[in-house]
Amino acid sequence: MNLQKIEFENAEGQLLKGRLELPLNQEPHNFVIFAHCFTCNKNFSAVRNISRALTAKGFGVLRFDFTGLGDSEGDFEDTNFSGNIEDLIAASSYLSANYQAPTLLVGHSLGGAAVIFAADRIKSIKAIATVGAPSNPTHVKHLFKSDLNEINTSGLAKVNLSGRDFTIKKQFLNDLESNSLPEVAKNLRKALLIMHAPQDNTVGIINAEEIYQAARHPKSFVSLDGADHLLMNKKDSIYAGEVIAGWAKRYVVIPDNIQLQTKHQVVASLDENDGFTTTMKVGNHNMLADEPISFGGNDYGPSPYEFVSAGLSACTAMTVQMYVKRKGWDLENIEVHTSYGKAHAEDCENCESDSAKIDTFNREIKLTGNLDEKQKARILQIADKCPIHKTLHSKTQVITRLIT
Secondary structure (H helix, E strand, O other): OEEEEEEEEOOOOOEEEEEEEEOOOEOOOEEEEEEOOOOOOOOOHHHHHHHHHHHHOOEEEEEEOOOOOOOOOOOHHHOOHHHHHHHHHHHHHHHHHHOOOOOEEEEEOHHHHHHHHHHOOOOOOOEEEEEOOOOOHHHHHHHHHHHHHHHHHHOEEEEEEOOEEEEEEHHHHHHHHOOOHHHHHHOOOOEEEEEEOOOOOOOOOHHHHHHHHHOOOOEEEEEOOOOOOOOOOHHHHHHHHHHHHHHHOOOOOOOOOOOEOOOOOEEEEOOOOOOOOEEEEEOOEEEEEOOOHHHOOOOOOOOHHHHHHHHHHHHHHHHHHHHHHHHOOEEEEEEEEEEEOOOHHHHHHOOOOOOOOOOOEEEEEEEEEEOOHHHHHHHHHHHOOOHHHHHHHOOOOOOOOOOO
């Protein structure tokens, strides 16, 4: 992953701080702006996980702190909902000037309402995805309902939200009440994906229904069944990001030939806080590598040895089918079952020792077709001649150097 710190000015000249997350060793095919939830920030876990899932599919994602939050300048008490929309427009201008205009907006909670309003004013946007968004921005008033009288009387009140104190001014309430999201959604005329958890106790599922009914086609709804409002379970936010990426590809333009930025076939990238979950670029394909939960991983992808075993299985199947087709034999299907026989922990502990146990791949082959015993015996011989098999048996070298 290529993560860059960026900053840009909002409409008031204040610096907003963000992160631009780019796909591994390729030019992004499209750019996304992510709007975080009310009082959250760019580093909130759900924001990072959804952004990473999009980046793994070739999108470039800009996530930033709204005015007065996180690392951005300004006072939260002086912000309002309209200001969040202006911040999104400023982020769009930054991408347009320095990279390319964004085509997708993603918003979580109140950020979901903000992206629907902003999309109406950002012409380059082709698609919008919301997660747990309120159908009316005034919904957030219930978060500080006990302080509404004080806000209306004195013009402001200090409110505790998620363990943090925020000063809310009456201007903020007035701003929420003056924006009608259903009306904007009705006239949006851009692809809209609405994601919501039926169990969301903060923003009820009825909000998703109201947005969906107001919006025009193309519109889609995906249930985040079992998730909470903040998507605190990592699997929920990763799932949301993967669904958004797959859905958006129908509405944005993705070039057939995406420029890679490396001479190597495979690139792996692992951040310090990701445990074993490793982002990989394999040829033109994005995937994850990981370790099983029993080894301290998240099991979000095959382990390194499983990738090696997969290469052996695939190469064996390809080699055999290529051979039998040339011979004209009746082989309908070949299954190659491969496993690696040395435990990861023992391998790591002994990886520098000459007495380490031998690497053992157990391979079993199932053949379906009209083949005689002589043909089957020959196929087993051909299996041992697959290029990956030969590589594993040959003397190899790994030349390693630092990239500066």
